[in-house]
Amino acid sequence: MSRIGQHQSRFLQYDPQNHIFRVHRDAYASPEVFAEEKQKILYKSWIVLGHETEIAKPGDFVTRRVIDRELIFNRDSAGNVNVFFNSCMHRGPAVCKHKEGKASVFVCPYHGWVYKNDGYLASTGSTKADAGYPAAYLQRGEGAVRLQRIKNAAQRAGFYFVNFDENAGPLDDYLQGAGARLDRMALQTTAGFEMIAGVHEYDISANYKLLCENSYDGYHLMQTHATYLDYVKEILKGSNLDPKLGGTVMTLGNGHGAFEIPVLSGRPVAQWLPHWGEEARLLLEAKRNEVIGRLGEELGANVCDMNSNMVIFPNSVINDQQTILARTIIPLSHNRMRVRAWTIAPKDEHPKLREIRMENILSFLGPGGFATPDDVSMLEWAQTGYETTNVAWNDFSKGMTPDETPQNSTAVYDDEMQMRAYWLQWDKMMSGD
Incomplete structure (x- = not known):
């Protein structure tokens, strides 16, 4: 039935004519329901990440957890706002361990890969002029390595939001x-x-x-x-x-x-x-x-x-x-x-x-x-x-x-x-x- 009229589901009893609106407590108390709603709701919704005032100047950054995803929210040296997953593209460790600050680069502590604050790879940390990796890794064209961006990041009235759904509609x-x-x-x-x-x-x-x-x-x-x-x-x-x-x-x-x-x-x-x-x-x-x-x-x-x-x-x-x-x-x-x-x-x-x-x-x-x-x-x-x-x-x-x-x-x-x-x-x- 229409959700504006009478409706009953696993979680909801909704009957306006009889003054009934009830929510099943499994929606709060079930680990299985929580796992389900992460996939169906939390990962598909626009969620507040932060405010533009937190990254007011070029180089400013904060690291932030949204749901269970670790992110870098920053303003790069050119003044552009970025949202990246806080994970090295080589073998995965966080490239930024600080909650906030100013940085021109982010460095992975594992193998020393260095990323500029616009996300592009600047160095693989190799002792012999980055030997062993394709030259394209360190360039801006096809084959370049860059911290993975959050596709859907947008702002309204200075508040920045993210949505992890690749097919999300506009904020x-x-x-x-x-x-x-x-x-x-x-x-x-x-x-x-x-x-x-x-x-x-x-x-x-x-x-x-x-x-x-x-x-x-x-x-x-x-x-x-x-x-x-x-x-x-x-x-x-x-x-x-x-x-x-x-x-x-x-x-x-x-x-x-x-x-x-x-x-x-x-x-x-x-x-x-x-x-x-x-x-x-x-x-x-x-x-x-x-x-x-x-x-x-x-x-x-x-x-x-x-x-x-x-x-x-x-x-x-x-x-x-x-x-x-x-x-x-x-x-x-x-x-x-x-x-x-x-x-x-x-x-x-x-x-x-x-x-x-x-x-x-x-x-x-x-x-x-x-x-x-x-x-x-x-x-x-x-x-x-x-x-x-x-x-x-x-x-x-x-x-x-x-x-x-x-x-x-x-x-x-x-x-x-x-x-x-x-x-x-x-x-x-x-x-x-």
Whole structure:
């Protein structure tokens, strides 16, 4: 049957007329399902690799794991962006062991093959002028040796994505409405962005899809993050700011989704909180006037005031809250993931606002902040529930209506429509439709 109407599969029970949307827990707890979804979903989807600010200058590089593939993401000496497999074309070892840096060449530690930062082989490391190999190995024409490139690498609003499927369609077609959300983040400044030094990495003993669900789940805020909300109420005492929750959840096509909520957590662009002081108020007032003057009242106020969490199907998360934070999720197994989180900021940001941004990252979004430990605990407890009980199904029916179109709609911020859109896309790809 159509996936907009009643549908049942190995993993899904979907019946809008009877308010039923359930996902089988094997989707989280089965090693066999995880192996299957790697082939059918993860290797066939566009996944966030990094941001152009990480490789801002010629020679800059980072090494990165995407799913289970080790990559070099770099800008070569000519200024071109490349994505290579981090593996020597001779006998396979990684040619770069550093997480980030600047390099004109990459050298294999095994036999000394040297690659220029555009990927072409410069030397085979031989002691007698590269004796024993064809001359073509070291030239640019037919027969040249070059680090293997990722065929499908593309960017939107400075975010670079990769897709390991040789037949992948264009990135913009895949992103659908998520592309416009990335564009919206870029409107915060006309000066461009820069990478804030430092990356948070931490493991969670849970299936990667649980973090995707949690990242735009407005329903858990009042319960799971009650301590943080109490803190917000405390710091707003004596002001005329209203800490009430509200907002919208939206689906963006192809399983992507986001929420927008006006949580009064402060934004360096451009939402002031009283405890930041008068200097910050004046700076943020000027920033707000600039943004609204440039974008107009409606869009400008949205950029300044609204926190947004977006999940780009299947495993990329972009938080536009107290900062712009990218979370790339590395699925390590059916019940373990590694999270890599990094942030960008406007190049022209005042030092006082940068200080506030850094404090926001550490106090809420960081591994030791208000939010992350709460979330990690809940995800790990959920995974334990899947693996130690015989309960078969998870329920995602909150806010469901008989006539909803889950792939391109909006709903109240604490409904679960965005998760239904995610799971419909996941089930579609797992079923080979």
